[in-house]
Amino acid sequence: MTRLSVNINKIATLRNSRGGDNPNVVRVALDCENFGAQGITVHPRPDERHIRYQDVYDLKEVVTTEFNIEGNPSERKFVDLVLATRPAQVTLVPDALGAITSNAGWDTINNKELLTELIGEFKKVNIRVSVFVDADERMVEGARACGADRVELYTEPYAHHYFEDREAAVASFVQAAEMAKKVGLGLNAGHDLSLDNLRYLKKCIPWLDEVSIGHALISDALYYGLENTIQMYLRELEEQ
Template identity: 65%
Template sequence: MTNLSVNINKVATLRNARGGNAPDVVKVALDCEAFGAQGITVHPRPDERHIRYSDVYALKPLVKTEFNIEGYPAKEFIELVLRVKPEQVTLVPDAPDAITSNAGWDVQTHFDGLKELIDRFKTEGIRTSIFVGTDLSTIEWAAKTGTDRIELYTEPYAAAYAADRQTAVAPFIEAARLARDLGMGVNAGHDLSLENLAYIHQQIPWLKEVSIGHALICDALYLGLQETIAQYKKQLIG
């Protein structure tokens, strides 16, 4: 079974545009759970332009499914994760001023720092995941860090899907197979949508989790949050 984790960053972006607490990020997270989401993802950034650190602390005691905190491992982020102790931390190599994540780790180059950090998180009982592309040597280096999982950066798949979905998904299948053979769980995220989700799941049915935010929140504007979550979960059946 592949879990759907809803990234609620865009909800926080909308709230922050006007100040106040509308929409209520915590309520939306709990509604997502009530509507069937199996996880909640947040990606706090240093400028707190969407999810704030205070949101993370507010969510932790209330989220009853799987809480995933993703982000760049700056000192403040590491301290946040160690204090909150989510079920999963996903390490992402995005610069502080990045609009959104746009690449996976060069694990070989950053191996020592990643391994040390993964050991530290795992000692605290936090499952670890590294955000990576499909380069097979990177997958092999990720396994050497001792990480529990990788998260495949799926924007290249989404971008090429309409033109040739079979070619688009091929490197992801190969990477996911290698990760599985090396004993790592496989997550996926970035630009997954109702258009392309079912196909990648059919090709990689052993995905542990997909983390989806932007497309899901956009769809919810038209379909409503409950119906949107139901439709995304349908893509993960079979």
């Protein structure tokens, strides 16, 4: 079964745009769980423009499904946050300071020393570590060499080319996924996955462990409602 982890960053963005605490990110996280989501993902950034560091502490107290914290470990503040809250999973993402959203995976070969040290630090306290990578077999192998438990495939290129030629769009992702399976890594995927393209990705890579979806899911919820939307995404992940 592929688990659905809902990224609630957009809820925090909406809250922060007006000030106050509406919508409440903790309440929304609990609702997502009650509506069937099997995980909650947050991606705090140094400027706290959406998820705040205090949100992470608050969520850790109440999330009963899988809690996944994404972020760039170049900031020691992020590393300390993860070690203090001890989520089920940390996903290491090399997003640039000030980037609107993540736009590339790790070069796991040239960053082997850094990643190996960080992964070791997290695994000492039993936090599963996933490394965000492009659909490149070498980068998948590199993540394994660093000691990662999983990789998360950066799926924006797949989503971008899906309607042009979905078979061509998914090909490199299948190859990277097969490499992950070969070297014994768990497999996650995320970025720009939606109701349009999720089912086909799952069909081509049925051994996906988890997908993390935020922007599209929260946008769909404006039209379909949050509970219904989560159920729609879960149906797309059903065994085919």
